[in-house]
Amino acid sequence: MDSPVQIPFKSFLQLKRDDPSAVYLQIVFGFIRAIQAGLLPEGTRLPGTRVLCKLLEVNRNTLIKALQDLESQGFIEILPNKGIFILSDQKQKKTAHVPAATAANATPFTFQRSAILxxxxxxSDLPYQFNDGQPDIRLVHNDVLARLYVSKLKRRRNLVAREHIQARSHEQFKAHFANFLNLTRGIRISTANLLTAGSHEIxxxxxxxxxxxPxxxxxxxxxxxxLPNMTLADSGAHIIPAPVDEDGLLTQVLQEICEAQPIRLLYLTSNYHYPTTACLSAKRRMEVVELANRYGFVILExxxxxxxHYDNNPVLPLAAFDAKDRVVYVGSFGRSLPSGFAYGFVAGPADFIRELEKHQNILEPGKDVIKEQVLTDWIQDGEVHRLSKKNRKIYQERRDGFVALLQAKLGSRIRFRVPPRGLAVWVExxxxxxxxxxxxxxxxxxxxLPKTILYQTKGLTATRIGFGNLDxxxxxxAVEILRQSLEAVLQYR
Structure with missing residues (x-):
């Protein structure tokens, strides 16, 4: 293999000092892209940090931070006194001996590239799989939904005056959906305060x-x-992290940040923090809203x-206590339904929603009238509540069984709290x-175990383990395999 110094790093690592993303993240994403593209095959030895700093024109602290991130994600291995090696199962793609620099720039036109997204x-095809808390698609009631969908399609009136029916049907759906949110989540909105979208991500x-x-x-x-952090950074945000504990976001740190500099927005998963599953305490909820009013930032909840959720009285979102329209509430609906029937939504001030609709008309110009009519019927008939109650019972049984297995198999080696909601357990x-x-x-x-559920820093070794997809x-x-694997790692460390 060629000397590592001869690797054409500048062909796949083009650092932009004016880019909103941190330089170390640009290095991380550049290496990941190169590994996935086969430009850095498994076993490639990288130059030492001093040489790399000179090649990339970055300071050593920035490079060390990037290399530590790559190592924690499993893309490289740093061996003392031996070097830094690519540790990926991505194999170099066979091409017609095109030099790496040429292959990386084969497109005959320029376009914007994201170092963030x-x-x-x-x-994986392995028989057992943990994820970050996804539902079990085997529990989806496809037959009921299919029957309702087909019955709506067969009605002749759905084929006439499509545009008129589409507008009227969508407003009817929004009215029932807004009422559903008011009843289940304690917020006070009308259709003017609600935008429905094809997914939570949209x-x-x-x-x-x-x-x-920017x-x-x-x-x-x-x-x-x-995933939301990538979306925020791609929008031009300068990300400022604030720590969390067992009661959620540390509001004292948030206040210190606000006193030091102007803050535009706080992104918060208040009811079920990702990844730790912590719920923001009642005291801190009031403090967050008060800080937003005092310092003028928006809360994107x-x-x-x-x-x-598995308790009889679920914790209400911050949006339920927002008297001054500081909270923009984003959520999902129907995660137990087939993917085509799930919805995302935004609740907020009416003028903000009107502006959102302008942009949505470009991304999602048409409405699925039939799907909306089916879900309207489900909400009206109470089927959504019945299905939700049935699935919650199943997932609560799975949660209880899972935490019992964790305690029995790994109890002396882990620390965790039983989550009151969600489909994952945060294991330290x-x-x-x-x-x-x-x-x-x-x-x-x-x-x-996907890399996205592994969290390892200098002071933390933790895993977000989803249980909802497993009977x-x-x-x-799966837990027995996890126990055996841990024993093997501890034996040879």
Whole structure:
């Protein structure tokens, strides 16, 4: 293999000092793209940090931070006194001996490239898989939805005056949906305060684009939700992390940030913090709203997992207590339904919603009248409540079974709290070891741990383990594999 110094780093690492994303993140994403494209095959030895600093024209602290991030994600391995090696299973693609620099710039025209919007999703064919808290698609009631959808399609009136029916049907759907949100989440909105979208991600994207201008300072909880953080950063936000504990965001730190500089927005998953599952305490809820009113920032509240709560009196969102329209409330609906029937929504001031609709008309110019009519019937008939109640019972049983397995198999090695909602448990490991090595041991035994659920920093070794997609037998097998893999890692560390 060629000397590492001869690797054409400038062909795939083009650092932009005026880019809103941090330089170390540009380095991280540049290496990930190069590895995935096969430009840096497995086993490639990188130059030393001093040489790399000179090649990339960055300071050593920035480079070290990027390399630590790459190592924690499992893309490289840093061996003392030996060097830095690419540690990816991506194999170099066979081309007609095109030089790397030429292959990377093969497109005959220029276009904007994002160093932020990388897809971290991984797939696997292993028999057992943990995720970050996704529902079980096997529990979806496809037959009922299909029957309702077909019956709506067969009605002749749906084929006449399509535009008129579309507008009227959409308003009817919004009216019932707004009422549903008022009843279930304690917010007080009308159709003028509501935008429905094809997905939670589209809702968040639209809200971020309208609320954030390049350079705006946005506070996010840390550790945080990687997908919304990418959306916020891509909108031009300067991200400022604030720590969380068992009661959610530390409001004292938030106040200190606000006193030091003007803040445009706070992004918050108040009811079920991602990834730690902590719920913002009642005292801190009041403090967050009071700080927003005092310092004039917007609260972008993301209630992405409301469908899965296991207590009789679920915690209401901040939007339910927002008397001065400081909260823009983004959420999801129907995560237990087939993906085509799930919805995202934004609730906020009427003039803000009108502006959102202008942008939505470009992304989603048409409405699925039939789907909206089916869901309107489901809401009217109470079927949504019945289905939600049935699924919550199933997932609560799975949660209880899962935490019992964790306690029985790993109790002395982990710390966790039973989450009152959601489909994942935040597990903190009490011993020091490499999560990347644990991931490999699990894979060798048939259990897939995606990198997105692994959290490892200097003071934290934790995993967000989803249980909703597993039935009791699968759950027991997966936790046993996790136990065996941990024993193997600890034995050879």
């Amino acid at each position: 990388e897809n971290p999703t991984e797939t 809702s968040l994207y639209l809200a971020a684009k309208l609320l954030i201008s 350079g705006d300072k946005v506070v996010v909880a840390s550790p945080g939700y990687y 993301d209630d992405y997992d409301y469908d899965f 490991w009490l011993e020091d070891f490499s999560l990347v090595k644990l991931q490999k041991e699990c894979a060798a035994r048939g259990l897939f 009791p037998e699968e759950m027991a097998a």
